[in-house]
Amino acid sequence: xxxxxxxxxxxxxxxxxxxVLAFALPVVFVLVPLAIFLVYSFFSVDQGTIIHAPTLxxxxxxxxxxxxxPVFWNTIVLCVSVAVICILLAxxxxxxxxxxxxxxxxxxxxxxxxxxxxxxxxxxxAIRSILGLNGFLNKALVALGILEQPxxxxxxxxxxxxxxxxxxxxxxxxxxIFLSLERIPQTLLRAxxxxxxxxxxxxxxxxxxxxxxxxxxxxxxVFVLAIGDFLTPQMVGGISGFTFGRILYSQFxxxxxxxxxxxxxxxxxxxxxxxxxxxERFGRNRGTSI
Amino acid sequence: MGLKRLFLKMATVGLGxxxxxxxxxxxxxxxxxxxxxxxxxxxxxxxxxxGIGVDVVFIGSDDEIWAxxxxxxxxxxxxxxxxxxxxxxxxxxxxxxxxxxTKLPNQKEVLPRFRDLSTVSGxxxxxxxxxxxxxxxxxxxxxxTDKVKPAPTSMxxxxxxxxxxxxxxxxxxxHNFSFTALTLGYKDPFNLSAExxxxxxxxxxxxxxxxLSFYTTADEAQQIxxxxxxxxxWANYGQQQVKALQKIGAHVAYVNxxxxxxxxxxNWVISKGVRDxxxxxxxxxxxxxxxxxxxxxxxxxxxxxVVESSSAGSNDKLVWLNNVEDPLRRSDMWNEVxxxx
Amino acid sequence: xNQNTDLLTLRSVSKSYGPVPVLHDIDLSIRDxxxxxxxxxxxxxxxxxxxxxxxxxxxxxxxxxxEGQDISRxxxxxxxxxxxxxxxxxxxxxxxSGNVGYGLSVRHIQRKEIARRVAExxxxxxxxxxxxxxxxxxxxxxxxRVALARALICQPRLILLDEPLAALDLELRRQMQEFLKSIxxxxxxxxxxxxxxxxxxxxxxxxICVMQAGHIRQLGTPHExxxxxxxxxxxxxxGENNLVAGKLGPVQGELRPIETALGxxxxxxxxxxxxxxxxxxxxxxxxxxxxxxxxAGAKDNDNRLSGxxxxxxxxxxxxxxxxxxxxxxxxxxxxxxxxxxxxxxxLKSGETVSLSFAPHEGHLVLA
Numbered sequence: 001x002x003x004x005x006x007x008x009x010x011x012x013x014x015x016x017x018x019x020v021l022a023f024a025l026p027v028v029f030v031l032v033p034l035a036i037f038l039v040y041s042f043f044s045v046d047q048g049t050i051i052h053a054p055t056l057x058x059x060x061x062x063x064x065x066x067x068x069x070p071v072f073w074n075t076i077v078l079c080v081s082v083a084v085i086c087i088l089l090a091x092x093x094x095x096x097x098x099x100x101x102x103x104x105x106x107x108x109x110x111x112x113x114x115x116x117x118x119x120x121x122x123x124x125x126a127i128r129s130i131l132g133l134n135g136f137l138n139k140a141l142v143a144l145g146i147l148e149q150p151x152x153x154x155x156x157x158x159x160x161x162x163x164x165x166x167x168x169x170x171x172x173x174x175x176x177i178f179l180s181l182e183r184i185p186q187t188l189l190r191a192x193x194x195x196x197x198x199x200x201x202x203x204x205x206x207x208x209x210x211x212x213x214x215x216x217x218x219x220x221x222v223f224v225l226a227i228g229d230f231l232t233p234q235m236v237g238g239i240s241g242f243t244f245g246r247i248l249y250s251q252f253x254x255x256x257x258x259x260x261x262x263x264x265x266x267x268x269x270x271x272x273x274x275x276x277x278x279x280e281r282f283g284r285n286r287g288t289s290i
Numbered sequence: 291m292g293l294k295r296l297f298l299k300m301a302t303v304g305l306g307x308x309x310x311x312x313x314x315x316x317x318x319x320x321x322x323x324x325x326x327x328x329x330x331x332x333x334x335x336x337x338x339x340x341g342i343g344v345d346v347v348f349i350g351s352d353d354e355i356w357a358x359x360x361x362x363x364x365x366x367x368x369x370x371x372x373x374x375x376x377x378x379x380x381x382x383x384x385x386x387x388x389x390x391x392t393k394l395p396n397q398k399e400v401l402p403r404f405r406d407l408s409t410v411s412g413x414x415x416x417x418x419x420x421x422x423x424x425x426x427x428x429x430x431x432x433x434x435t436d437k438v439k440p441a442p443t444s445m446x447x448x449x450x451x452x453x454x455x456x457x458x459x460x461x462x463x464x465h466n467f468s469f470t471a472l473t474l475g476y477k478d479p480f481n482l483s484a485e486x487x488x489x490x491x492x493x494x495x496x497x498x499x500x501x502l503s504f505y506t507t508a509d510e511a512q513q514i515x516x517x518x519x520x521x522x523x524w525a526n527y528g529q530q531q532v533k534a535l536q537k538i539g540a541h542v543a544y545v546n547x548x549x550x551x552x553x554x555x556x557n558w559v560i561s562k563g564v565r566d567x568x569x570x571x572x573x574x575x576x577x578x579x580x581x582x583x584x585x586x587x588x589x590x591x592x593x594x595x596v597v598e599s600s601s602a603g604s605n606d607k608l609v610w611l612n613n614v615e616d617p618l619r620r621s622d623m624w625n626e627v628x629x630x631x
Numbered sequence: 632x633n634q635n636t637d638l639l640t641l642r643s644v645s646k647s648y649g650p651v652p653v654l655h656d657i658d659l660s661i662r663d664x665x666x667x668x669x670x671x672x673x674x675x676x677x678x679x680x681x682x683x684x685x686x687x688x689x690x691x692x693x694x695x696x697x698e699g700q701d702i703s704r705x706x707x708x709x710x711x712x713x714x715x716x717x718x719x720x721x722x723x724x725x726x727x728s729g730n731v732g733y734g735l736s737v738r739h740i741q742r743k744e745i746a747r748r749v750a751e752x753x754x755x756x757x758x759x760x761x762x763x764x765x766x767x768x769x770x771x772x773x774x775x776r777v778a779l780a781r782a783l784i785c786q787p788r789l790i791l792l793d794e795p796l797a798a799l800d801l802e803l804r805r806q807m808q809e810f811l812k813s814i815x816x817x818x819x820x821x822x823x824x825x826x827x828x829x830x831x832x833x834x835x836x837x838x839i840c841v842m843q844a845g846h847i848r849q850l851g852t853p854h855e856x857x858x859x860x861x862x863x864x865x866x867x868x869x870g871e872n873n874l875v876a877g878k879l880g881p882v883q884g885e886l887r888p889i890e891t892a893l894g895x896x897x898x899x900x901x902x903x904x905x906x907x908x909x910x911x912x913x914x915x916x917x918x919x920x921x922x923x924x925x926x927a928g929a930k931d932n933d934n935r936l937s938g939x940x941x942x943x944x945x946x947x948x949x950x951x952x953x954x955x956x957x958x959x960x961x962x963x964x965x966x967x968x969x970x971x972x973x974x975x976x977x978l979k980s981g982e983t984v985s986l987s988f989a990p991h992e993g994h995l996v997l998a
Contacts, residue, residue: 190714192722195737195785206722210724
């Protein structure tokens with residue numbers, strides 16, 4: 001193309017600027033902070049001041065102190081459970097959406113995503129009042145005769161964190177699943193019918209496997225968001241719902257031990273990156289063959 | 291190129307707006323305070339009287355103040371409120387400026403026990419005044435008068451299995467270690483030996499099993515109280531918290547326990563990064579006026595240093611909070627308590 | 632299997648999408664074991680016929696009978712038919728074997744049996760070596776054959792093919808046509824093949840059903856359609872043709888004259904009772920194929936025409952001459968196809984020529 005030669009110098013500068021910005025933004029806002037965290041994780045703290053001398057002490061403490069690894073592990077299990085619950089609830093919802101026609105489909109989708117616009121803290125407050133002993137859930141269960149008297153099963157424990165995180169994060173699961181379901185060509189379903197498959201067989205053998213990429217990204221989304229959350233466990237976890245996010249938060253928010261907090265963050269970041277990679281791998285593997 | 295010119299124009303306008311905003315901010319006094327210390331009408335009165343605009347940021351815990359002030363090396367705020375137990379830590383870290391008391395005419399009018407600041411533990415260092423006391427309260431117990439009978443007199447009620455799952459505790463290692471140490475009968479709850487720490491930790495694990503949840507703000511405690519079966523609250527926010535609960539119709543009362551109630555004394559301090567020292571002094575002096583201090587007690591129930599108030603009776607034993615032997619250690623041990631299954 | 636028994640019958644079948652009718656009262660019988668092609672331009676309703684038979688869509692009115700049994704409301708997965716879709720609709724997450732065996736595995740047939748029949752079907756479509764590939768790793772022609780194997784492994788009574796060759800290039804399409812035809816002969820299953828390509832239809836079909844605007848215009852062997860089109864649409868749509876408008880004259884046995892601007896032309900009406908019954912003076916066309924026109928050797932009873940050569944086009948084995956015939960105010964273009972000669976044509980553009988065609992090589996269609 002000879003056109004490139006006639007480009008105005010100012011235009012070239014502008015495109016250079018855009019290119020630089022495109023690279024600079026992720027570097028400045030993602031990579032640099034991550035690198036700072038990594039560096040800080042090798043420092044230590046004494047009497048409220050950070051000692052800028054490299055040490056592996058934080059990591060040694062993480063692996064040897066009896067409180068961190070069990071909480072870390074429990075938190076991973078918790079967040080995997082949240083992801084599983086979200087998928088189980090989001091899948092039917094997303095599937096139902098794809099069966100709707102035209103305008104209804106997107107109107108309802110938008111409606112399901114509306115909670116994302118609301119304040120996170122307010123949502124937790126609201127859910128906590130619903131789950132409480134005098135809350136809506138207990139009142140409803142008692143009124144229906146399912147419970148004889150209000151139960152404390154739903155709040156200030158791990159169940160509460162599980163329920164609350166699931167409720168908060170479901171929209172993040174619905175969207176990718178919906179998109180992957182929508183991408184499945186209708187003619188594949190007709191072909192399956194045509195070959196004699198029942199509705200259930202078509203679902204299990206065609207729709208489900210072809211929507212797995214969406215399920216995988218939904219699961220990794222939810223997992224990553226859940227594991228980084230400290231507010232929800234703090235507010236509904238009570239005494240037994242102690243999670244890694246809360247420990248991490250306490251290092252920054254209350255203990256003022258940034259280097260150790262950074263080391264814990266690095267551990268968390270590794271898990272998060274793994275989760276994203278796993279989700280990504282699943283998503284791509286199946287996706288290319290469509 | 292038209293696009294480029296447009297871009298430049300936009301950049302210029304953007305920069306202009308940015309400068310204007312920061313100029314406007316520069317004139318404002320930046321105050322970091324607990325909810326209730328800088329109500330909007332007082333701020334308005336202050337601005338009307340002095341012409342100084344005020345930006346107030348409210349905080350929810352001592353640790354948050356430390357994180358905010360230490361995090362910016364004092365550059366983000368001009369004046370902040372901190373209690374006597376915490377203040378020495380800030381002085382040591384060189385985050386606060388000494389205060390010239392002669393610039394505070396109202397300081398001469400305060401109650402006798404707060405008049406000579408050298409007698410108030412923790413507000414001075416090397417003869418220099420760093421904090422101006424203005425507000426205090428005990429950290430007692432709130433109990434539901436329908437559920438807790440007879441009325442409790444000791445903190446030990448928190449360990450009573452009868453109230454299992456009906457207790458709200460405060461999510462803070464330092465205070466919890468201190469009050470538990472008092473409950474165990476230790477003389478100096480702020481300087482615990484290793485064995486004492488271990489004993490307190492074990493006692494806190496026991497407490498945890500009796501607790502419904504740990505709260506951080508008064509609002510949060512109130513919301514939990516409304517939606518659940520709560521009998522006792524370890525009242526970090528003391529009078530403020532009781533008043534708020536009574537306002538919503540809760541049948542609650544307040545008691546300062548017999549083994550001694552921890553009590554905090556909050557001071558106004560000027561940060562190292564203060565931009566306009568005179569404005570900061572005016573703010574503190576304004577806060578020490580009879581109108582504001584009296585109003586503070588009326589509104590919150592806290593004691594103030596200017597007008598006599600009824601925060602704690604004359605017979606109540608108050609243990610002024612002090613800085614503790616190793617805050618980091620207490621924070622870590624508190625995490626361990628929380629992590630214990 | 633007997634080509635004379637009807638396998639499937641459509642009776643008064645109509646289909647509308649909302650208020651828009653796409654099929655008007657169709658009657659169609661498909662014979663057992665035949666290769667029936669449904670031919671028509673796009674929008675003619677040919678694919679709709681296939682979708683109704685396959686059960687992909689419900690009928691609006693009418694009924695479909697399979698050997699006398701009404702299957703109009705039988706769900707798609709119970710009909711003993713299988714479809715080869717236009718875009719193949721292969722399952723991307725399954726291998727070739729998985730795709731081909733799908734129809735058997737959903738019927739809970741034993742694994743061993745499935746493996747045997749998949750191998751058989753793949754051998755039939757010559758894809759044995761590709762059993763473990765995924766569809767994305769196959770060429771268009773290979774995918775086409777997988778789709779075919781997947782449809783015929785279920786041993787359906789009828790295989791429905793929805794323009795299956797449309798996406799292939801010309802050479803591959805020719806190969807696939809032959810291939811399809813040979814497979815159909817081998818397995819003797821009834822094929823219903825939908826296409827808009829009349830050459831494809833002529834090459835493969837036992838019978839062709841020509842559709843236009845939601846109606847069936849003619850159903851017959853390619854030969855019948857070519858030489859005895861029953862209407863102007865078929866006469867023009869199906870192969871190259873010369874049509875000259877005129878008024879019918881009185882019947883003369885198996886022949887009937889038509890008065891046209893190019894003079895009186897006599898054409899055959901054998902086996903076409905509707906032409907015998909048409910009134911004298913009725914509007915009609917004389918139709919004769921380019922290859923029926925001759926430049927010389929006219930016999931006594933042949934129709935004679937004259938005209939000027941406007942254009943000559945060499946087309947390999949044959950040469951096509953475009954000829955302007957008739958008076959200036961009623962000039963008409965005719966096409967003449969003749970075998971090519973190595974020493975070139977003796978004709979030149981602008982030359983005046985006499986033409987003729989035998990009455991039995993001309994036919995009539997009512998206007």
